[in-house]
Amino acid sequence: MDMIKVTIDGIQVEVPKGTTALEAARVAGINIPTLCYLKGINEIGACRMCLIEVKGARNLQAACVYPVEDGMVIYTNTPKVKSARKANLELILSNHDRSCLTCVRNQKCELQELSAQLGVTDIPYEGQRINYTIDESSPSIVRDPNKCILCRRCVSVCRNVQGIGAIGVVERGFKTVVEPVFDRKLDEVNCIYCGQCITACPVGALREKSDVERVWDAINDPDLHVVVQTAPAVRVALGEEFGMPIGTRVTGKMVAALRRLGFDKVFDTDFAADLTIMEEGTELLDRLNNGGTLPMITSCSPGWIKYCEHNYPEFIDNLSTCKSPHEMMGAVIKSYYAEKNNIDPASIYVVSIMPCTSKKFEAKRPELAAAGRPDVDAVLTTRELAGMIKAAGIDFNKLPDEAFDPVFGDSTGAGVIFGATGGVMEAALRTVYEIVTGKALEAVDIKAVRGIEGIKEFEVDLGSITIRTAVAHGTGNAKKLLELVKRGVKEYHFIEIMGCPGGCVTGGGQPIVPAKERMDKDIKSLRAAAIYDEDKNMPVRKSHENPSVKRLYEEFLGSPNSHLAHKLLHTHYTPRSKY
Amino acid sequence: MSRFILAEHEEKLAELNRIIDEYKGKEGPLMPILTKAQELFGYLPYEVQAHIAEALDIPVSDIYGVATFYSQFSVKPKGKYKIGVCMGTACYVKGSQLILNELIKELGVQPGDTTEDGRFTLEATRCLGACGLAPVMMINEDVYGRLKPEDVKGILDKYRDK
Numbered sequence: 001m002d003m004i005k006v007t008i009d010g011i012q013v014e015v016p017k018g019t020t021a022l023e024a025a026r027v028a029g030i031n032i033p034t035l036c037y038l039k040g041i042n043e044i045g046a047c048r049m050c051l052i053e054v055k056g057a058r059n060l061q062a063a064c065v066y067p068v069e070d071g072m073v074i075y076t077n078t079p080k081v082k083s084a085r086k087a088n089l090e091l092i093l094s095n096h097d098r099s100c101l102t103c104v105r106n107q108k109c110e111l112q113e114l115s116a117q118l119g120v121t122d123i124p125y126e127g128q129r130i131n132y133t134i135d136e137s138s139p140s141i142v143r144d145p146n147k148c149i150l151c152r153r154c155v156s157v158c159r160n161v162q163g164i165g166a167i168g169v170v171e172r173g174f175k176t177v178v179e180p181v182f183d184r185k186l187d188e189v190n191c192i193y194c195g196q197c198i199t200a201c202p203v204g205a206l207r208e209k210s211d212v213e214r215v216w217d218a219i220n221d222p223d224l225h226v227v228v229q230t231a232p233a234v235r236v237a238l239g240e241e242f243g244m245p246i247g248t249r250v251t252g253k254m255v256a257a258l259r260r261l262g263f264d265k266v267f268d269t270d271f272a273a274d275l276t277i278m279e280e281g282t283e284l285l286d287r288l289n290n291g292g293t294l295p296m297i298t299s300c301s302p303g304w305i306k307y308c309e310h311n312y313p314e315f316i317d318n319l320s321t322c323k324s325p326h327e328m329m330g331a332v333i334k335s336y337y338a339e340k341n342n343i344d345p346a347s348i349y350v351v352s353i354m355p356c357t358s359k360k361f362e363a364k365r366p367e368l369a370a371a372g373r374p375d376v377d378a379v380l381t382t383r384e385l386a387g388m389i390k391a392a393g394i395d396f397n398k399l400p401d402e403a404f405d406p407v408f409g410d411s412t413g414a415g416v417i418f419g420a421t422g423g424v425m426e427a428a429l430r431t432v433y434e435i436v437t438g439k440a441l442e443a444v445d446i447k448a449v450r451g452i453e454g455i456k457e458f459e460v461d462l463g464s465i466t467i468r469t470a471v472a473h474g475t476g477n478a479k480k481l482l483e484l485v486k487r488g489v490k491e492y493h494f495i496e497i498m499g500c501p502g503g504c505v506t507g508g509g510q511p512i513v514p515a516k517e518r519m520d521k522d523i524k525s526l527r528a529a530a531i532y533d534e535d536k537n538m539p540v541r542k543s544h545e546n547p548s549v550k551r552l553y554e555e556f557l558g559s560p561n562s563h564l565a566h567k568l569l570h571t572h573y574t575p576r577s578k579y
Numbered sequence: 580m581s582r583f584i585l586a587e588h589e590e591k592l593a594e595l596n597r598i599i600d601e602y603k604g605k606e607g608p609l610m611p612i613l614t615k616a617q618e619l620f621g622y623l624p625y626e627v628q629a630h631i632a633e634a635l636d637i638p639v640s641d642i643y644g645v646a647t648f649y650s651q652f653s654v655k656p657k658g659k660y661k662i663g664v665c666m667g668t669a670c671y672v673k674g675s676q677l678i679l680n681e682l683i684k685e686l687g688v689q690p691g692d693t694t695e696d697g698r699f700t701l702e703a704t705r706c707l708g709a710c711g712l713a714p715v716m717m718i719n720e721d722v723y724g725r726l727k728p729e730d731v732k733g734i735l736d737k738y739r740d741k
Contacts, residue, residue, distance in 0.1 A: 159638055159640070159641070164638065165637075165638020165639070165640040165641060166640070167640065168640030168641060168643060169644050170643060170644060171647045171648070172647070172648045180640065181625070181628070181639055181640050181643040182643065182654065578633075579625075579629040579632075579633075579639060
């Protein structure tokens with residue numbers, strides 16, 4: 001690689017050709033302030049916060065889109081630079097709803113941090129403000145354009161990464177606003193509620209629809225038996241909300257915190273992930289043996305499901321009919337668990353802690369109500385759970401490690417890897433291989449389906465048949481893969497698709513990592529590594545060996561895909577319009 | 580306002596598809612396609628934008644963004660008579676804001692909007708190039724100059740029964 005030398009604030013650094021001034025400055029130990037910049041997603045030089053002076057250049061330049069040249073001399077800290085940045089920031093603030101104290105992003109806001117960093121002490125430009133209606137139409141995402149600073153990070157991730165474009169930049173000049181087309185609300189367009197826009201937003205213009213109050217009410221209702229379950233990805237991210245490094249596993253502390261919040265039972269969605277593998281693995285074998293629709297595509301990710309319904313209704317028959325794990329858990333709690341413990345299902349309230357905003361929408365699907373009432377009553381994001389723990393005054397970092405409640409707290413390593421892209425595939429193959437071949441799988445780690453490559457392929461020799469599999473994460477990659485399948489370029493038996501890039505570990509409900517940290521930390525890989533560590537440390541690592549899952553079949557469901565299993569654990573899908 | 584049904588405009592749709600085919604795959608196809616679509620349909624209804632989005636395999640929000648960015652495009656139907664009130668410097672100094680206010684009152688719509696009966700679209704425009712007649716407004720091709728707010732009602736009446 002061609003290396004070039006540049007001098008930044010008197011410090012000489014050597015960087016590869018094509019490096020931006022922003023990146024080069026970081027090599028020199030200088031953090032140039034940014035606002036619209038989001039590495040790999042939004043690099044457009046729009047906000048002008050990263051202005052720098054380049055020796056010989058006439059105007060100030062935006063460092064995030066300015067490639068350095070050999071011998072270039074750059075100044076990042078001159079009075080001219082500082083006053084220009086500050087004036088730009090003050091102009092942004094002049095049309096910003098500055099109700100910071102009551103904002104969901106208070107103390108976690110990049111704009112707020114920048115104001116402090118740049119020493120903004122008053123608002124010199126008080127001018128006209130447009131009052132926008134807050135869009136609360138969706139069960140998952142709230143849009144507040146009054147707080148939007150038009151950085152376009154959400155638009156880029158939605159359009160370019162996810163390939164959707166549910167929101168876009170509308171109008172121009174002072175009237176510019178980020179919103180769906182034709183004054184529509186979010187629930188009137190093809191938004192899949194993945195929440196990637198939320199984790200991209202530097203401010204509080206996008207947030208999840210909070211269900212915290214409903215959950216507090218349930219906990220405080222003496223007539224309700226309130227059961228909580230946690231998705232695999234939550235345990236490897238929750239710690240970040242309490243100052244721990246990205247990729248810290250806090251499973252035990254999380255369980256302890258949930259117990260202290262007052263939940264009557266703390267269960268693990270990983271158990272239901274194992275159950276999903278039993279159902280989905282059986283479904284796959286049935287499709288393979290009996291001429292069913294192939295490729296079968298996983299159905300755990302509600303963002304992906306909604307994407308498929310909007311954009312690829314022709315693939316609906318390819319979707320596994322399995323409910324997503326937390327919905328299966330809800331259905332089993334309100335039937336088997338209720339019966340076994342002699343609790344009226346009507347008085348059971350199931351709360352799911354999810355890394356996902358789309359799960360809030362999923363829980364409200366009318367078809368996901370096996371017992372005539374919703375399988376899951378409320379969904380909270382990882383961020384909302386952190387908020388509850390803080391509100392309750394629990395010192396999270398000092399909590400002891402506690403274990404999930406039996407029996408729906410029993411799980412395997414296969415269940416936990418659902419949280420990372422490729423995990424469902426790996427878990428399914430661990431089980432399907434052993435069932436079909438009758439041999440023990442020696443290499444439990446199926447590394448070919450791990451990692452953050454957009455589309456991964458893997459073939460498994462099952463003796464009688466070699467099954468071809470593919471894994472895609474992020475709906476942008478899903479689109480690429482499905483187009484190949486549609487055109488007949490690729491043929492697979494089994495496909496895993498997750499709606500979010502990276503899978504659930506980087507879901508839209510996860511802790512928000514500021515753009516500055518995202519410059520040199522790969523959140524997807526760090527959190528996924530924690531997931532695989534968790535898997536490695538489990539005594540049982542294959543879903544079909546989960547003793548509690550076996551007992552559930554023996555005592556209640558009969559066998560995978562039985563009539564009762566179908567009634568409780570399977571679902572159907574609805575074609576939706578793309579426009 | 581009744582819903583725009585694309586299939587009811589068979590000939591225009593065929594023409595639009597011809598233009599899409601011509602520009603598809605070339606660099607910057609959106610502007611010429613939208614210009615033609617606006618010419619064909621008088622404005623850019625959602626259904627037309629969705630049709631173009633599907634054909635070009637881009638999100639409809641891309642198209643809506645462009646359509647709302649440039650003032651030459653309209654996403655709402657235009658009235659039979661398009662009223663343009665000049666907001667250029669000369670007209671403004673001569674009180675065109677008062678003329679515009681009077682029109683807003685008379686028609687019951689804001690600039691950029693169309694009356695419910697579809698008769699008038701009110702617009703505040705840039706300089707019309709008739710500064711000597713300031714303040715000026717145009718109704719379709721007719722020019723009215725040296726206006727006073729009290730003239731507005733009488734002028735509108737001429738178009739109300741046409």
